[in-house]
Amino acid sequence: MTTIFDDIDKGYIAAVTNQDAKNIWYLLHHPAINKQKPDTIRRVTNAAAKHKRVSLNDALLTGPDLLCNLHGLLLRFCQYEVAVKADIEAMFIQVGIREEDQDAFRFLWSDNDEERTVKYQRLIFGATCSPACAIFVLQKCANDNRQEHRKIFDSITKQFYMDAFIQTFLTEEEAAITATELKHVLKTGGLNLTKFLTNNLAVLEKIPEEDRIGVLKLQRILGQTWNPESDQLLFAKPKLSYEKENITQRKLLSMAASLFDPIGIISPFAIRLRCILQKVIKQGHNWDQLLSEEHYHKIHQWMEDFQNMPPIQIPRCLVPNVDRIHELHTFTDASLSAVPAVVYLRTISADGSPTTRYPLRHQQIQGGTNQTVEHSQSTHFKDTVSRLQSGLPLEKKDKLLPYTPFLDSDGLLRVEGRIQKSGLPFQSKHPVILHSKCRVAKLLIEKAHHDCGHHGIEHIRVHIQATLMIVGIRRALRTLGKYCFICSRWRADNVRPKMAALPNFCFPEHSKLYPIVNIGMDMFGPFHIEKSRTQTELNYVCMFTCLVTRAVHLEMKTTNQTTTTCVSSWRNRTSSGRSTHFWYRTPEGFVNDLSSRPNEASLLSSEATD
Numbered sequence: 362m363t364t365i366f367d368d369i370d371k372g373y374i375a376a377v378t379n380q381d382a383k384n385i386w387y388l389l390h391h392p393a394i395n396k397q398k399p400d401t402i403r404r405v406t407n408a409a410a411k412h413k414r415v416s417l418n419d420a421l422l423t424g425p426d427l428l429c430n431l432h433g434l435l436l437r438f439c440q441y442e443v444a445v446k447a448d449i450e451a452m453f454i455q456v457g458i459r460e461e462d463q464d465a466f467r468f469l470w471s472d473n474d475e476e477r478t479v480k481y482q483r484l485i486f487g488a489t490c491s492p493a494c495a496i497f498v499l500q501k502c503a504n505d506n507r508q509e510h511r512k513i514f515d516s517i518t519k520q521f522y523m524d525a526f527i528q529t530f531l532t533e534e535e536a537a538i539t540a541t542e543l544k545h546v547l548k549t550g551g552l553n554l555t556k557f558l559t560n561n562l563a564v565l566e567k568i569p570e571e572d573r574i575g576v577l578k579l580q581r582i583l584g585q586t587w588n589p590e591s592d593q594l595l596f597a598k599p600k601l602s603y604e605k606e607n608i609t610q611r612k613l614l615s616m617a618a619s620l621f622d623p624i625g626i627i628s629p630f631a632i633r634l635r636c637i638l639q640k641v642i643k644q645g646h647n648w649d650q651l652l653s654e655e656h657y658h659k660i661h662q663w664m665e666d667f668q669n670m671p672p673i674q675i676p677r678c679l680v681p682n683v684d685r686i687h688e689l690h691t692f693t694d695a696s697l698s699a700v701p702a703v704v705y706l707r708t709i710s711a712d713g714s715p716t717t718r719y720p721l722r723h724q725q726i727q728g729g730t731n732q733t734v735e736h737s738q739s740t741h742f743k744d745t746v747s748r749l750q751s752g753l754p755l756e757k758k759d760k761l762l763p764y765t766p767f768l769d770s771d772g773l774l775r776v777e778g779r780i781q782k783s784g785l786p787f788q789s790k791h792p793v794i795l796h797s798k799c800r801v802a803k804l805l806i807e808k809a810h811h812d813c814g815h816h817g818i819e820h821i822r823v824h825i826q827a828t829l830m831i832v833g834i835r836r837a838l839r840t841l842g843k844y845c846f847i848c849s850r851w852r853a854d855n856v857r858p859k860m861a862a863l864p865n866f867c868f869p870e871h872s873k874l875y876p877i878v879n880i881g882m883d884m885f886g887p888f889h890i891e892k893s894r895t896q897t898e899l900n901y902v903c904m905f906t907c908l909v910t911r912a913v914h915l916e917m918k919t920t921n922q923t924t925t926t927c928v929s930s931w932r933n934r935t936s937s938g939r940s941t942h943f944w945y946r947t948p949e950g951f952v953n954d955l956s957s958r959p960n961e962a963s964l965l966s967s968e969a970t971d
Contacts, residue, residue, distance in 0.1 A: 424493025441529035452524035502550030741796035797833035
């Protein structure tokens, strides 16, 4: 009773006066009690309740997703030494609803057996439009103050997840100033930022007492547990219960979903349960079908390990000092069950000593490379592996017989070979056997093809078979080169230039086809000719080609000067005994030099053509 009157006094709720309004909807509501706050009773409305298969949420637009990325926000919370956390008080109820839309948020209230019809004038929890509308108002407040408070604009747009604010700072002064200015900016938009908490007592003392949490105790921050006193992040184990009679695929999925761990603190452990769920789904179980005894024992073992798992705590701060050198080291792998990735932050101090911080993301490797290779071999060499495991000799038609294969201690198929006594590593003396059609071999071939600079087949084959024996590797390399874009460019034929039309004297209807009358002239060289053991001479060749019969006459020249070229042309002309036409392609310098030498030019016919 008190809450309804308080909300009316604050303007959150108003009595309905217009009974003829359009777009009317009546909300169901019920009381809700938080176990952690038993003295507080909240009124909860249900906008998803349906009437004639339609609910209020069906008629509302969800709006764009304006939330910050949760994983990125939590990682930024681990960035610097001073951490600050705060909340916007009753964020939804601070945002008004347009008057023409308020009648869609009506509800009935009974007061001393008197029924009242009231309506919400502010956003409610449970309406699909409320998150987008509330965040839009928050960002509008940031944009209105962007020019005067640039840093505060970044804090509002990047460090809020709905009504929760978390940010880290390098210094106490920066943290205190940001907290004060942020509260002032949000107040201009009608939003009250309160419940401040920080791991730095000096910053906390600069915040008004009514706006801070009095005790430095464990706090839930976006699904994570933070101890501000020790500045540690903790994983709070949820209470998981199960019985053999109710272990179904639905129950298993519920157990896996209850492990909320956005930054991957317990990923190496949680991935085991997800792998069990993965196998159950692949087997095609119904959602409510009881799982097999094998799966039950695996789940039971996981639950025992989960209950016995010690409390996990990791340091929150990753970068205590920005003056140091920071390196990110990433490790990845793959298997049939999961894809692992782990990132470590390595910090090198001024004296050169390194420090490695906790991983940003970690998933357990299931099986790893050996399991992947073993699966590939059992698929493509099933009979070979089976006979070796049984101690039987290989059949004569077995393709691997020339390689004398054997199974190592990990169950991998390797080449025995003849270099056991060499000093090479074990993987070089006994390479793992793969088939060129398996996906692992294809990826390895593609990598080697790129690493070797797209060289020839034999070069890449030798590079690969230093540690691997891939059956059918030549065929795979030829196929890869055929579809490789870079290799296709190298193999492309040169573009042939368009040839000019033949001159008319090449055809009998225009002239008599006498040989050595129309001549093409060109020159090439130089050539080094030994005149003696200690003396060499440069020589050039002047080539004369009959343009009718294609006969070729060569004249040796000691230099490439104009004089020797003219003499060679004159000798060729006099040997034919007929009027000769020269057709030559020569640098411009020859023509200019020829015009400056009239005596030498007279050796050539005036009918010579360039």
